[in-house]
Structure formats: structure tokens, C-alpha cells
């Protein structure tokens with residue numbers, strides 16, 4: 001249960017990163033910071049401003065999307081170069097800037113987001129689960145389904161997939177590629193933010209939480225094949241289950257080391273990702 | 283209908299087109315011929331807004347369109363079917379056609395337009411749910427042309443529609459193009475095969491290293507000594 005719950009949020013995190021990479025060809029080092037931003041916004045609204053817990057998650061996601069859209073519109077779009085090294089350096093700079101801003105505002109001490117759910121677990125026969133985790137799992141699954149419907153069955157999704165496959169042709173078909181980039185970055189950032197807002201109340205919120213989130217997101221994307229959203233969805237669940245079983249059977253101290261192991265193992269054994277590239281959808 | 287005047291287009295320091303003037307009248311089929319690297323593709327890309335103009339003007343229906351985006355050009359009624367087919371390989375045949383109609387909102391008419399295309403090109407109907415990357419070269423070219431038609435353009439720019447196709451498939455493609463112009467759509471086509479290009483066009487322009495060096499009706503060009511020597515093998 002724990003593994004599946006984590007997996008569903010890892011999947012959200014992973015598809016956000018793979019989407020930005022696939023469509024915009026940007027290695028998004030700020031991804032984890034949007035995860036942290038989502039968690040901090042949830043903390044701000046729930047703990048500091050006393051907003052309703054569910055409304056706070058929604059607000060945190062919306063703010064993640066708006067900040068993502070703004071970052072694309074005011075910074076990425078103004079770049080005169082598409083040279084991958086310069087873009088990567090810029091993204092690393094933004095990553096550090098975002099992290100330091102969080103530290104400046106909220107300090108280095110980890111924060112707790114109070115949740116309205118009862119502490120005592122629900123018991124179903126032999127399994128017992130915490131209501132908060134059930135909420136996180138259900139929300140994440142609903143979002144995953146909504147995302148796949150968006151990509152595969154809407155006009156925006158069709159335009160995004162076309163831009164992913166051939167940017168010039170998409171623009172010849174009348175797609176405004178700039179708008180698609182902004183939507184993509186907003187969507188990717190929103191997915192990271194919602195993952196952070198959902199996991200924030202389960203774990204603690206701290207300024208460096210984004211680093212680990214980025215690392216895991218990269219592991220998921222490499223696992224699923226670069227640019228494949230279906231792969232990233234499955235990859236999210238696979239990584240979470242590896243972590244769960246690894247910390248259960250090997251040692252809990254190594255929990256976060258499994259992302260590194262997964263990255264190394266996949267790059268050595270199957271660098272194209274575990275899932276066939278023909279499943280790429282965007 | 284479409285007029286290019288003294289067009290100059292550069293890629294960085296390389297000048298690909300210099301002082302090119304071309305006119306296409308309503309309902310005409312005009313072809314561009316010339317050797318590899320002469321600037322044919324560049325001309326079409328400049329028209330559809332994919333490249334900025336260094337100098338000169340493009341007018342469509344008396345309206346200056348230089349500097350417009352591909353989306354704006356398409357909305358005015360010019361569709362560009364690019365060189366090398368360029369179907370969207372992981373989209374199905376149907377989704378590719380839907381992309382052609384991306385700017386349209388009359389969904390019922392779009393569906394009947396798609397139906398008309400399937401009547402003309404039954405091979406596409408049979409493969410409607412197949413991803414385009416798995417079609418044969420000829421089928422991909424049919425799809426690319428059909429996709430351009432889905433925007434209901436008044437003018438279509440075709441870049442080497444017969445490139446790399448077997449003679450019998452080329453013939454089918456040329457029949458499709460003939461159909462397009464009989465429906466009243468204006469065509470500006472780049473064609474490597476000079477004989478075929480001169481045979482089917484109303485008028486033709488010959489490009490050499492970025493300049494128009496010769497133009498005229500198909501028959502005039504067929505009789506021209508330079509054209510015969512350089513492009514028709516005698």
C-alpha cells in the first residue's frame with residue numbers, strides 16, 4: 001500500500017519531467033524545486049494562513065502552474081540560444097535560486113503540514129492504512145487518469161504530441177508552438193507541485209527536499225525512456241516498489257540510494273528505458 | 283494571387299535566395315525547378331512564414347504577408363506540404379488528418395471532408411487507425427498531401443511530392459495533384475523531375491543558385507535551349 005501510494009505520486013513527478021524534456025528538449029533541473037514549492041505552498045496555506053486543507057492543495061498546484069508558466073514566458077522564451085549546455089546551466093542557476101529563496105523565506109528547519117485526517121489507521125482485515133495515504137493515492141490516480149485523457153483525447157494533447165514529434169510540422173498545421181511550450185512547462189510544474197503538496201503532509205517539508213525529488217524524477221524518466229509519459233507512469237510505480245521492498249528487505253537506510261541504483265542499472269542494461277519507445281505519447 | 287517581389291533570404295551568412303520575383307495567379311499550377319541547393323525549398327519556407335525575409339515583399343490577395351507566422355499564413359489560406367513527407371510518425375492516419383484541420387472549428391464539415399478524402403484515397407481509409415510512421419513511402423506522401431488539404435486551403439505549396447517514390451506511385455500522386463487543381467485550388471509545386479513539372483504546369487520558374495534565371499509556360503520552357511541542355515538531358 002505504501003509503495004503504491006508513493007508510486008502514484010512518483011508517477012506524477014516523473015511525467016511532469018518527461019513532458020518538459022520530450023516536448024521542449026529541456027533538461028529541467030528546477031523540477032524538484034516545483035515539488036518543494038508545492039509542499040511549501042501547502043504549508044503556507046494550511047499552517048500559516050489557516051486555509052482548508054483541500055483548497056490549499058488546489059491552490060498550491062495552481063501556483064506551481066502559474067510560476068511554471070511565468071518562468072517559461074519571462075525567462076526560457078527570451079533565451080537567444082537553444083544550445084543545450086547554456087540552457088542546462090540556466091536551469092541549474094534557477095534551481096539554486098529557487099532553493100535559496102525557499103530557505104530565505106521559511107528557514108532551514110523542517111516544517112510539518114497538519115492534515116485533517118484521523119491519525120488512527122483504517123483496518124481492512126489484515127491490512128491497515130492511514131486515511132491520509134488513501135486520500136493521496138486516490139487523488140494521484142485520478143490525476144494520472146486525467147493527464148492521460150488530456151494527452152490522448154484533447155486538442156491540446158494532440159497539439160502537444162505533434163509538437164513533440166515534429167515542431168516545424170506542428171507549426172505548419174497552425175499550432176502556436178510558443179503557447180504549447182508555456183502549457184507544457186506549466187503542466188509539468190503543476191504536476192511536480194501537486195506531488196509535493198500531496199506528499200508534504202506525509203513527510204516533512206524542508207528546503208532540500210527538491211533535490212531528492214529531482215533525482216527520483218530523473219530516475220523515473222530514465223527508467224521509463226526519455227519523453228515517454230506512459231513509461232514515466234509505470235516507472236514511478238516501479239521505483240516506489242523497488243524502494244519499499246529494498247528498504248524492507250535490505251535496509252531502510254539505503255532507501256534513497258535505490259534511485260541511484262536504478263539509474264545506473266538502467267543506463268548499463270537498457271539505456272533506451274524499460275518500455276519500448278513506440279509507446280511514447282508526449 | 284501570390285506575388286514575391288525581390289525576395290532575399292539568408293541563413294546566417296549564407297544567402298540562399300537573391301532578388302527572387304515570382305507570381306502565381308488564382309487557379310494556376312506553377313512549378314519551381316532547379317538543381318539541388320538552388321533555393322526551391324527556401325522559397326516555399328519563406329512563403330509559409332518558416333523563414334524571415336532579409337529583403338523584398340510577399341503579397342497574398344494584395345495583402346503583405348512577409349513576417350507573418352506560419353499559423354497566420356495558414357489561416358489566410360496557404361497550406362505548406364513540406365519536403366520529405368513529414369507525417370507525424372506516432373500519430374494515427376486519422377490524427378494526422380485532424381492535425382491538418384487544427385485551425386478549423388466546423389467539426390461536422392471536417393468529418394465530411396475527411397470522408398471525401400477517404401473516397402478518393404481508399405488506402406488511407408484502410409489504415410485510418412495505423413500510426414503514420416508504419417505507412418509505405420507512397421502512402422505517407424498521400425497522407426501528407428491529404429493533411430494539407432484538410433485546412434481547405436485556397437493555395438497549396440507542395441515540396442517535391444514525388445521524391446523517392448516508384449514511377450507508378452508518382453503517377454498516382456500527380457493524379458491527386460491534378461484533382462486538387464481541378465477543384466480550383468491554386469498550386470505552387472517544387473519538382474525535381476523537370477520533364478514532369480513542365481508537362482503538368484501552367485507556368486514554371488527555373489532557379490539557379492538562389493536566382494530566377496528563366497520562366498515561362500511549360501511549352502516555352504520545353505523549347506528553351508538552356509533548359510533542355512541543363513535539365514532535360516538534351
Ligand SMILES: Nc1ncnc2c1ncn2[C@@H]1O[C@H](COP(=O)(O)OP(=O)(O)OP(=O)(O)O)[C@@H](O)[C@H]1O
Nearest residue numbers: 293296298316317318319320321322323324325365
Ligand atoms: N538551415 C539551413 N542552414 C544553412 N543553409 C541552408 C539551410 N537550409 C538550406 N540552406 C542552404 O540554402 C541553399 C538552398 O537550399 P534549399 O533547401 O532551398 O535547396 P533546394 O532547391 O530545395 O534543394 P533540393 O533540391 O536539394 O531540395 C543551399 O545552398 C543550402 O545549403
Ligand SMILES: [Mg+2]
Nearest residue numbers: 322323324365
Ligand atoms: Mg528542397
